[in-house]
Every structure is written in structure tokens, then in C-alpha cells.
Amino acid sequence: MKIQQTILDMSAFSDKLLQSHPEVSVYDQVSVPEVHPKSILVSNQLSAQDLVSLFVEKNAKHWVQHNVNWFESDLLATGQICTDPMSFFEKNFQLVQSECLGQLEIKINDLNDKPRMKQEVVKFVQQAQSQNVLESAEAIVEELYMNAIIDAPREAKQKGYASEAVKPAELCLYRGKDQLAITMVDHYGSLDCSKFIRRMNEVYTQGAGEVMNRGPGGAGLGCVIIFENCMALYLGVIAKKMTKVTCVIPVGFSNRQRDKVLKSLHKIEVSGK
């Protein structure tokens, strides 16, 4: 990676980081001349609201904030995605770098599968023995489920494709030493990542109650509920083929400690051709 001058002291980072993905450039938001697909923006003190606002303003693709436990591994994973975006969509692509302490995969065919899905998620996450992790996982899974099972087919139909049944959605949970990754994959590929992030910005800047959709369809708050409950959000779409959303939750931290963990945001868009 080419580390451009940033407000962060990157000099301590390993050779492995600096020699990997030479075509990827790392900037902070002040020094970045223009964001291109192989730019990673970094920072160390942005709130969720400010991160989202700047992400929209800069039309960013990847923004990694500095959390001492994970910064280097986050940059390496992001560098991999910048170099080869399709790698993100591979089944075994892992964003949690520590040893796997447990894995769960659930196929979700339709609305009838929700109770079983929730039951299995609760049983799996309870192994982490943390109320805040359980609450976050449940909140995230609720919203990812609605996006994949209700919103995705509706959006695909509105866009005029995928009128026939597609493969079931897949929910995957991966538990590492200090992180839990929750991934939902649907095979509609109808997520508009930029619209999703712009909606987050609306909710943060104008207030959830003010912009909530009171009519049919979703309430439009799920995007922020998801982001508030995770430390990293990856929005990936292969147009008309697949949507993959991954949320990473820190594990083993109190609520007060979790509040200090900075958030990161990623948008991975690949043409469906």
C-alpha cells in the first residue's frame, strides 16, 4: 500500500502491510485529492454521524478508522477488497482475523423461517456470554433479515428483474476471539449501496423520528440500527446477482468500552456482467 501523508502515524505498521497491494493508496480525508476505487480513507476520531456524512461528501468506497486492536488487519482486508473486489463475495472471505471459535450458517427460504433463524442465532451468540453482544446481534439480524427477505425481492421486482424464485438467502455468523461477524447474502443483487448510505445520513442529520417512513414498506431506520450496533459495516453488491452485507461486532467489551470503538464503513459494487 502507498501510505500517503495522513494525520495518523503509520510508521509503525508492518512491512507486510506496506508491501501488500501496492496499487492501493491510503489517505486521510484532508489530504485525499480524489477518491478512486483503490483509495482507503482513514481517521481516528470520527463519530458515526460524522463518518457517514463525510463518506457521502467524499463519495468514498472504504473508510477505516483506527482501533488499535484491529487497524492493521482491517487495512489488509480492505486492501484485498480494493485489489480484487470479487474476493469479498467468496464464501470463505473472512473479515474476522482471529481464530474461529464458532460458525453458524442458516438458509432462509421465506418468512416462515424467521422464528427458527432467530432461535439458532440466539443459541449461537449466547456462547459469547455477553448481553450487549446478544442484543446487537439480534437487532442486526432483524434488519438484515427484512432487507434480504422483504426489501430485496421487492426492489428487484421494481427494477424489472428476478420475478422468479431465486436461491435462498444465507445468514452466516463467525465468532473470533474478540469479534463476531454477521453476514447476510441474498441472490437478488438489488441493494443500492449509495442510497443506503445516503439514507443513513438523512436519519443521522435530520432525526429518525422526522424522516421515518410512515407509509407502506420499510420504516427506513434499519440502516442506522445496523450501523449503531456494529463497528464495521460492509455493503457489497454484484448487480442483479448477489447482495452481501457483513456487520462486525466487538466481543468481550462492556457497553462503555464499546462506545469508544470507532466505526468503519465500506461500499463494494461490482457490475453484474
Add this chain to the structure above:
Amino acid sequence: MSKYQVNLENSGGVLKVSVSGVIDEDIDFSTHSIAGQSAIEFHLGNIKSINSCGIREWIKWVSTAAGASISYHECPKLIVDQINMVQGFLPAGARVLSFYVPFYNDDSGSEKNVLFTLGKEYDESGAVNPPSQTDDSGNEMEMDVVEAKYFKFLKK
């Protein structure tokens, strides 16, 4: 078996509403009319989860009780989070008369939810006076919230 339960009980001019279970896209509050009441107590201690659609349905339902004196009781953390995040989740003029606060011990990792009641652990001005708490092994526990954020609704 239903994912949720809503019980209404009229007692001395006050409508007591107990809501329990899961509040999500399947909830239907329309069969539980709360319109035309002078006072309503919402008892929320047994709510297990609420998603974005549930938040919207809650706000629509509670707005049908416009004009009533409304109070929320035994709010779990997930409800307090919505009160703080979504304007209108706690209607204007409504009060929270009790809610849960998570406590934590850094060394043992033990967790406990403690009920705070108006007039005891907090007052009308929003000043908070946390009680002393220990876990089952006698270890001292601390409030596990960012106070400025969690107690924000008390200041309004």
C-alpha cells in the same frame, strides 16, 4: 403461539397496558384501542425485541392516545435506546417512571440490569443517583452506560 401479547386493563380511571414479546413487522396494534383515555400506563418490562417496523407501529399506535397522560414503566435498555434515538417513541409530555440500567464488573465480566425508579434513583430534573450494586460474588459493579447518551431522555 403469538410472538407478542398486549393486555389492557382499566383500573381506577387509568388504562394499564402491558406489552410483551417481539414487536416487529407482524405486530398489529389496531385491535387494541387506546384512544379516548385520560391516563395510560405502558408496562414494557417483558418486551424482548423491537425492529424498525415495530418502532414505526409503536409510534403510530401511541399517537392514537393523543390527549392522554402517558407514562412508561420498567423500560428495558432496548426501549430506552429507542426513546433516545427516535423522536416520538416517547410522546411529547409523556414520562418514564422506571427503566433498567445495565451494570457491569470489569474484572469478572458479570452483568446485571437494575431498575431505576423516578423519585429514587433519579428525579424530575434528570439528576441520577445510582445505587451501589454488587454481583453474586460480592464484587462491586458500575453503571455500564455512557451517561450523557443513556440518560439523555431524562433531560428533555
